[in-house]
Amino acid sequence: MQHTATISRLKAAGAPPRLSGFAQWADRHFKWLLVAPAVLLILALSVYPLLFSLVVSFINYDFQVPGHAFVGLKNFERVVFDPVARWSLLLTAWLSGISVAIEFVLGLLVALTMVRSFPGRGVIMSILIVPLFISPVIVGQAWTLLLQRPFGPTNYILTQLLGQEVTIGWMTESPWLYVSLIIADVWQWTPFMFVILLAGLTAIPPNLYEAAELDGVNAWQAFWAITLPHLAPMMLLALTFRLLDAIRMFDTIFIMTGGGPGTRTYTASYYLYTVGFTQFHLSQATAGSWLFLIFTALVVMLLVRRLLKTEPV
Amino acid sequence: MAAVAPVRRPKRRSIPVGRILLLGFFLAFVLWPLYWMFNTSIKPSDDYLTVPPVWFPTAPTLVHYEAALFAYRGLDGLINSLIISLSATVLSALFGTLMAYSLARYNTGGQHLSFWVLSQRFLPPIGIVLPVFLIYRGVGLYDTHIGLIIAYTVFTLPVSVWMMFAYFRGMPKSMEEAALVDGCTRWEAFWRVAVPLAAPGIVAAAVFAFIACWTEFFFALILTSRTAFTLPTVFRAFIGFQGAQYGEAAALAIVSLVPSIALGVLAQRHLVRGLTLGAVRG
Numbered sequence A: 001m002q003h004t005a006t007i008s009r010l011k012a013a014g015a016p017p018r019l020s021g022f023a024q025w026a027d028r029h030f031k032w033l034l035v036a037p038a039v040l041l042i043l044a045l046s047v048y049p050l051l052f053s054l055v056v057s058f059i060n061y062d063f064q065v066p067g068h069a070f071v072g073l074k075n076f077e078r079v080v081f082d083p084v085a086r087w088s089l090l091l092t093a094w095l096s097g098i099s100v101a102i103e104f105v106l107g108l109l110v111a112l113t114m115v116r117s118f119p120g121r122g123v124i125m126s127i128l129i130v131p132l133f134i135s136p137v138i139v140g141q142a143w144t145l146l147l148q149r150p151f152g153p154t155n156y157i158l159t160q161l162l163g164q165e166v167t168i169g170w171m172t173e174s175p176w177l178y179v180s181l182i183i184a185d186v187w188q189w190t191p192f193m194f195v196i197l198l199a200g201l202t203a204i205p206p207n208l209y210e211a212a213e214l215d216g217v218n219a220w221q222a223f224w225a226i227t228l229p230h231l232a233p234m235m236l237l238a239l240t241f242r243l244l245d246a247i248r249m250f251d252t253i254f255i256m257t258g259g260g261p262g263t264r265t266y267t268a269s270y271y272l273y274t275v276g277f278t279q280f281h282l283s284q285a286t287a288g289s290w291l292f293l294i295f296t297a298l299v300v301m302l303l304v305r306r307l308l309k310t311e312p313v
Numbered sequence B: 001m002a003a004v005a006p007v008r009r010p011k012r013r014s015i016p017v018g019r020i021l022l023l024g025f026f027l028a029f030v031l032w033p034l035y036w037m038f039n040t041s042i043k044p045s046d047d048y049l050t051v052p053p054v055w056f057p058t059a060p061t062l063v064h065y066e067a068a069l070f071a072y073r074g075l076d077g078l079i080n081s082l083i084i085s086l087s088a089t090v091l092s093a094l095f096g097t098l099m100a101y102s103l104a105r106y107n108t109g110g111q112h113l114s115f116w117v118l119s120q121r122f123l124p125p126i127g128i129v130l131p132v133f134l135i136y137r138g139v140g141l142y143d144t145h146i147g148l149i150i151a152y153t154v155f156t157l158p159v160s161v162w163m164m165f166a167y168f169r170g171m172p173k174s175m176e177e178a179a180l181v182d183g184c185t186r187w188e189a190f191w192r193v194a195v196p197l198a199a200p201g202i203v204a205a206a207v208f209a210f211i212a213c214w215t216e217f218f219f220a221l222i223l224t225s226r227t228a229f230t231l232p233t234v235f236r237a238f239i240g241f242q243g244a245q246y247g248e249a250a251a252l253a254i255v256s257l258v259p260s261i262a263l264g265v266l267a268q269r270h271l272v273r274g275l276t277l278g279a280v281r282g
Helices: A002-013 A022-029 A030-056 A073-078 A083-113 A121-128 A138-146 A154-162 A174-203 A206-214 A219-246 A251-256 A268-277 A280-310 B017-041 B064-072 B072-105 B108-123 B125-139 B145-169 B176-181 B186-215 B218-223 B232-240 B246-266 B268-275
Strands: none
Touching: A022 A030, A022 B186, A030 A280, A030 B072, A030 B108, A030 B125, A030 B145, A073 A280, A083 A174, A083 A219, A083 A251, A083 A280, A083 B017, A121 A268, A121 B072, A138 A174, A138 A251, A138 B017, A138 B186, A138 B232, A174 A219, A174 A251, A174 B017, A174 B064, A174 B268, A206 A219, A206 B125, A219 A280, A251 B017, A268 A280, A268 B125, A268 B218, A280 B125, B064 B246, B072 B108, B072 B145, B072 B186, B072 B232, B072 B246, B108 B145, B125 B145, B125 B218, B145 B186, B145 B218, B145 B268, B176 B186, B186 B246, B186 B268, B218 B232, B232 B246, B246 B268
């Protein structure tokens, strides 16, 4: 109210508004001028680089081979026939799939315990969301401190709990290094699932549960008949967002295992990073990143299409 | 009396043991790495490899903080991170708000434009960062503050745009319409009426943009080197722990996570909108 009042007073005080030529032009194209800075920035730093990389992936752009000759599909072939590339794509799918599944179940369970209010809920809420605001690099560092031999206390604690000597190389032995990477991911991103699912749970009208209770429905049946269908769109949203971030997994691997031992913990991002920035086969890396992009786009199309259909918004 | 079954079941007020256990376990899981990191950061180096481990350091020390900030150039990283994150946040919130307003009030470009912006959020960074690296080397933006500021502005724009898009759509138009009827230009209706009303939303969007920049590693790793390196990239020095710099790594982690956690917890009311790009109203 006061804003409009101020403005009308401003108008009344001065002469009737007279716009200069430029101001008139700006007013007419107002909506396009507003989007211009953001659109230009995205064009310059996202669309142009993508097109540039498409060009690079068809030529020779290698810090070890001089010249920029057109090589056709050779860069793509190198990636497709590289067993490490296929391994890294497979590992990306496995790691992200398992991590996201655990995060989803754990996040849902924790969200269910937090739906009703109880003393201390606000404080607990503030603590549970903390991992979301920490750099994945630091998360990797924190779990390294806990797990790495001989410094980390994890093996000592397990030894005490199990009553027998535990000497697991959490960062070096398969399958424990995958377990470590998944634990770090679960630690950081379960709160993501929890926060979104909790928002969905609190939005379910409580009278539905009251009606169900009157009808003698038990808690388990109520979960299947009321909670699940109402929460489904939110579940899909949380899973989609999380999965699309999980397949980029890089930071924790960089800190915790460095892709090793050998290439055992190469994810797609880590593989492409290594090809591009430690072997300097830049055109092979851009070709690979285009393949990965297409792969991601397929996942996006599958999931986001579903999402747009089911979402009631 | 005992034979008569109660007509109405009394409301169960039993203690939910399962829930308390689950929540307690999860709280411990969240807090444990943070505690151990803090513990490591103030522990004298002599306590590193004892069996059993030192759970509570009896002689806390700040030597690791000093080493992390100065010997490992953590302070330079901190300053770079502040400059770059703050600049990118301001630009992202500004351009994001401008665009979001246009999308929300004038439906500019229809669904295509808004979804094109959204799709940027889901591009794998590896696909962008390789060519950006080549372009930056060509134009002299490699390892500069400005280069990373531009990159971070673009990288946080989808979230800023979509958070503000949702915010403006949830705001009544009547004020701006009244201003336009009163003879305001569209710019005035936006700048003097809509922006002040949307201020809480803009602050929230800015907070999440800042946290995203502050915690970002991948772009900084590839686009910077000795000059514009940010705080997360300093952790490269501790990989492998050749010299057992556990304390330094932990100290730097503590220094780095305090600002983003503080901001995040303060803005937690807006967290759901921030995580879902405004798709869900928290």
